[in-house]
Structures are given as structure tokens and as C-alpha cells.
Amino acid sequence: MSGLSELGRFSEPAVLIMISLAAGPKHGYAMQDDIAELAGQRPGPGTLYGAIRRLEERQYIEALPEQDRRKPYRLTDTGRAVLGVELRRMRATADAGLRRLAVA
Incomplete structure (x- = not known):
């Protein structure tokens, strides 16, 4: 299973589209x-339709x-x-960043 990073500049819109669709189908x-x-x-x-494609x-x-x-x-x-x-990868990265901020 490949990841979303291969989408390049469309990776952030792709994550947001997928989060949106996780709640159910949408146009x-x-x-x-x-x-x-x-x-x-x-x-x-x-941006939207490029990422959708x-x-x-x-x-x-x-x-559908x-x-x-x-x-x-x-x-x-x-x-x-x-x-x-x-999302788990993003959470791990954010957690590491927040820990470093707390120490600095």
C-alpha cells in the first residue's frame, strides 16, 4: 500500500478530501x-478536482x-x-514537534 506523499503538492488537499469523505459520500x-x-x-x-483525479x-x-x-x-x-x-504519521510528527517546543 503506497502513501499519500507520492501525490506531491496534492498531498494536503488529498488528505482533506479523504477526511471529508470519511464522514460519508459527497460531491x-x-x-x-x-x-x-x-x-x-x-x-x-x-486543486480539488486534480486531487480527486x-x-x-x-x-x-x-x-458514485x-x-x-x-x-x-x-x-x-x-x-x-x-x-x-x-493521520497516525501526522499525529506522530505533531507530537514530536510539540515535545520539542515544550523542552525549548
């Missing part, structure tokens, strides 16, 4: 709203049938596992 605009609430920044369409290529997310001219996506089981690994 692009709903993901933008959810990510804006979660991270305080709304990803632009180019890369996540689909890796089978971390999948498109269109609903009212909107294309929802959901997190796959592989995507859920990759997201869990990435």
Missing part, C-alpha cells in the same frame, strides 16, 4: 464546503452514480486504510 461542492469548515480554507476547483487513479476514492447532475464520491476501503496510516 465536489459539498467537499469544498466541508474542507473550508475543517481547515479554514476553501480549495479551488482546480489522483485519488481515483489510486483507487482511494471512487465515483450522478445525483441531480452532481457526481458524488466515496472513500474506498483502501483509501480508509491509507488515510488512517497518514
